[in-house]
Amino acid sequence: MPTPRHALIEVAIEAKSRDDQMKLADALALLAKADSTLFVMIDSESGQAILGGFGEAHLDEKIGVLRAIHGIDANVGAPQVAYRETLGKTAEIDQTHKLVTASGGEFARVKLLFEPGAEGSGELAESRAQHAPLAFVEGALRGVGAAAEAGLVAGFPIIDFKVTLLDVAYHDVDSSSGTFEIAARKAFRELRERGAPRLLEPIMKVEVLTPDEYMGDVIGDLNSRRGQVQGTETRDNLQVVTALAPLSNMFGYINTLRSFSQGRAQFTMQYDHYAPMPQQQEPDPDFSPAIGMRLRA
Numbered sequence: 001m002p003t004p005r006h007a008l009i010e011v012a013i014e015a016k017s018r019d020d021q022m023k024l025a026d027a028l029a030l031l032a033k034a035d036s037t038l039f040v041m042i043d044s045e046s047g048q049a050i051l052g053g054f055g056e057a058h059l060d061e062k063i064g065v066l067r068a069i070h071g072i073d074a075n076v077g078a079p080q081v082a083y084r085e086t087l088g089k090t091a092e093i094d095q096t097h098k099l100v101t102a103s104g105g106e107f108a109r110v111k112l113l114f115e116p117g118a119e120g121s122g123e124l125a126e127s128r129a130q131h132a133p134l135a136f137v138e139g140a141l142r143g144v145g146a147a148a149e150a151g152l153v154a155g156f157p158i159i160d161f162k163v164t165l166l167d168v169a170y171h172d173v174d175s176s177s178g179t180f181e182i183a184a185r186k187a188f189r190e191l192r193e194r195g196a197p198r199l200l201e202p203i204m205k206v207e208v209l210t211p212d213e214y215m216g217d218v219i220g221d222l223n224s225r226r227g228q229v230q231g232t233e234t235r236d237n238l239q240v241v242t243a244l245a246p247l248s249n250m251f252g253y254i255n256t257l258r259s260f261s262q263g264r265a266q267f268t269m270q271y272d273h274y275a276p277m278p279q280q281q282e283p284d285p286d287f288s289p290a291i292g293m294r295l296r297a
Contacts, residue, residue: 153197
C-alpha cells in the first residue's frame with residue numbers, strides 16, 4: 001500500500017504567473033530531492049502545490065529559497081496542521097462490485113478484515129484468500145491503500161491499521177485487477193460507519209528554558225495551549241519546563257514567549273507522537289484538506 005505523507009505542517013503555494021507555474025514545479029522537485037523530509041504534491045490542472053515539512057521555520061526556509069534562489073513570485077497560504085486518522089474498532093466487510101454494460105461487465109467480490117493497530121505500527125496488509133490470482137489480490141490491496149490516503153473523517157491519511165483479505169470471488173471474463181481495486185475502495189468507505197474512525201493530531205515535545213521569574217507565565221501559557229507539563233528542573237541557573245502540547249496550538253509560540261519574558265526565554269520543539277483529538281477540538285464536519293489549504297489574501 002502507498003506510504004502516507006509524513007509532514008506535520010503544510011502550506012499551499014500558487015505561482016502568480018503561468019511562466020512561474022512551470023518554474024515552481026521544477027524548483028519544488030529540486031528542493032524535495034535535496035531534503036527528504038519535505039513532502040511535495042502538485043495539482044497539474046490548477047498549478048497549486050502543497051509543501052509539507054516538520055515546522056514553521058523549516059517551511060519558511062524553503063519558501064525563502066524559492067523566492068531568493070529560484071526567483072519565483074508565489075502566493076503562500078497560512079500553515080495548516082497535517083492531521084491523521086485511524087480506526088477505532090475492528091470491522092469485517094463483504095463488498096461486491098458488479099456492473100453490466102452493453103460492451104461487457106465488471107465483477108469483483110472481496111471480504112476484508114480491518115483492525116486498528118498499535119501506535120506507530122503503520123499500515124499492514126496480508127492475504128488469506130486461497131487460490132486468488134495474484135493480480136486480483138494486488139488490485140484489492142492497492143484499492144485499500146488509495147482509499148486510506150483519502151481518509152474517512154476529514155480527508156487525512158489513515159494510519160496504524162491492518163487489513164486482511166479473507167476471501168474473493170471472481171469471473172474469468174468480467175474480473176480484473178481494476179475491478180478488485182474498485183471493490184476494495186467501496187469496502188473501505190464502509191468504515192466511515194463501521195470502523196469508528198478518529199481524527200489524530202500531532203503532539204510535540206516542548207522544552208522551555210526560562211529565568212525563574214517567568215516560570216509561572218510559561219506554565220500558564222502552556223496550559224492555555226492544551227499543553228501537559230511533564231516536569232521541571234534547574235539547569236545553569238535557568239528553569240527548564242518540559243511539556244507535551246498539540247502542534248495546532250503552538251503556532252506563533254516564539255513571539256508570545258519572547259513578549260512576556262522580554263526575550264530572555266527560549267524553547268525547542270520536536271515531534272513526539274500522534275494522539276486522538278478531543279471531540280470539541282475537531283475541525284468543522286465540512287472541513288477538508290483542500291478547503292483548509294486554500295490560499296488566503
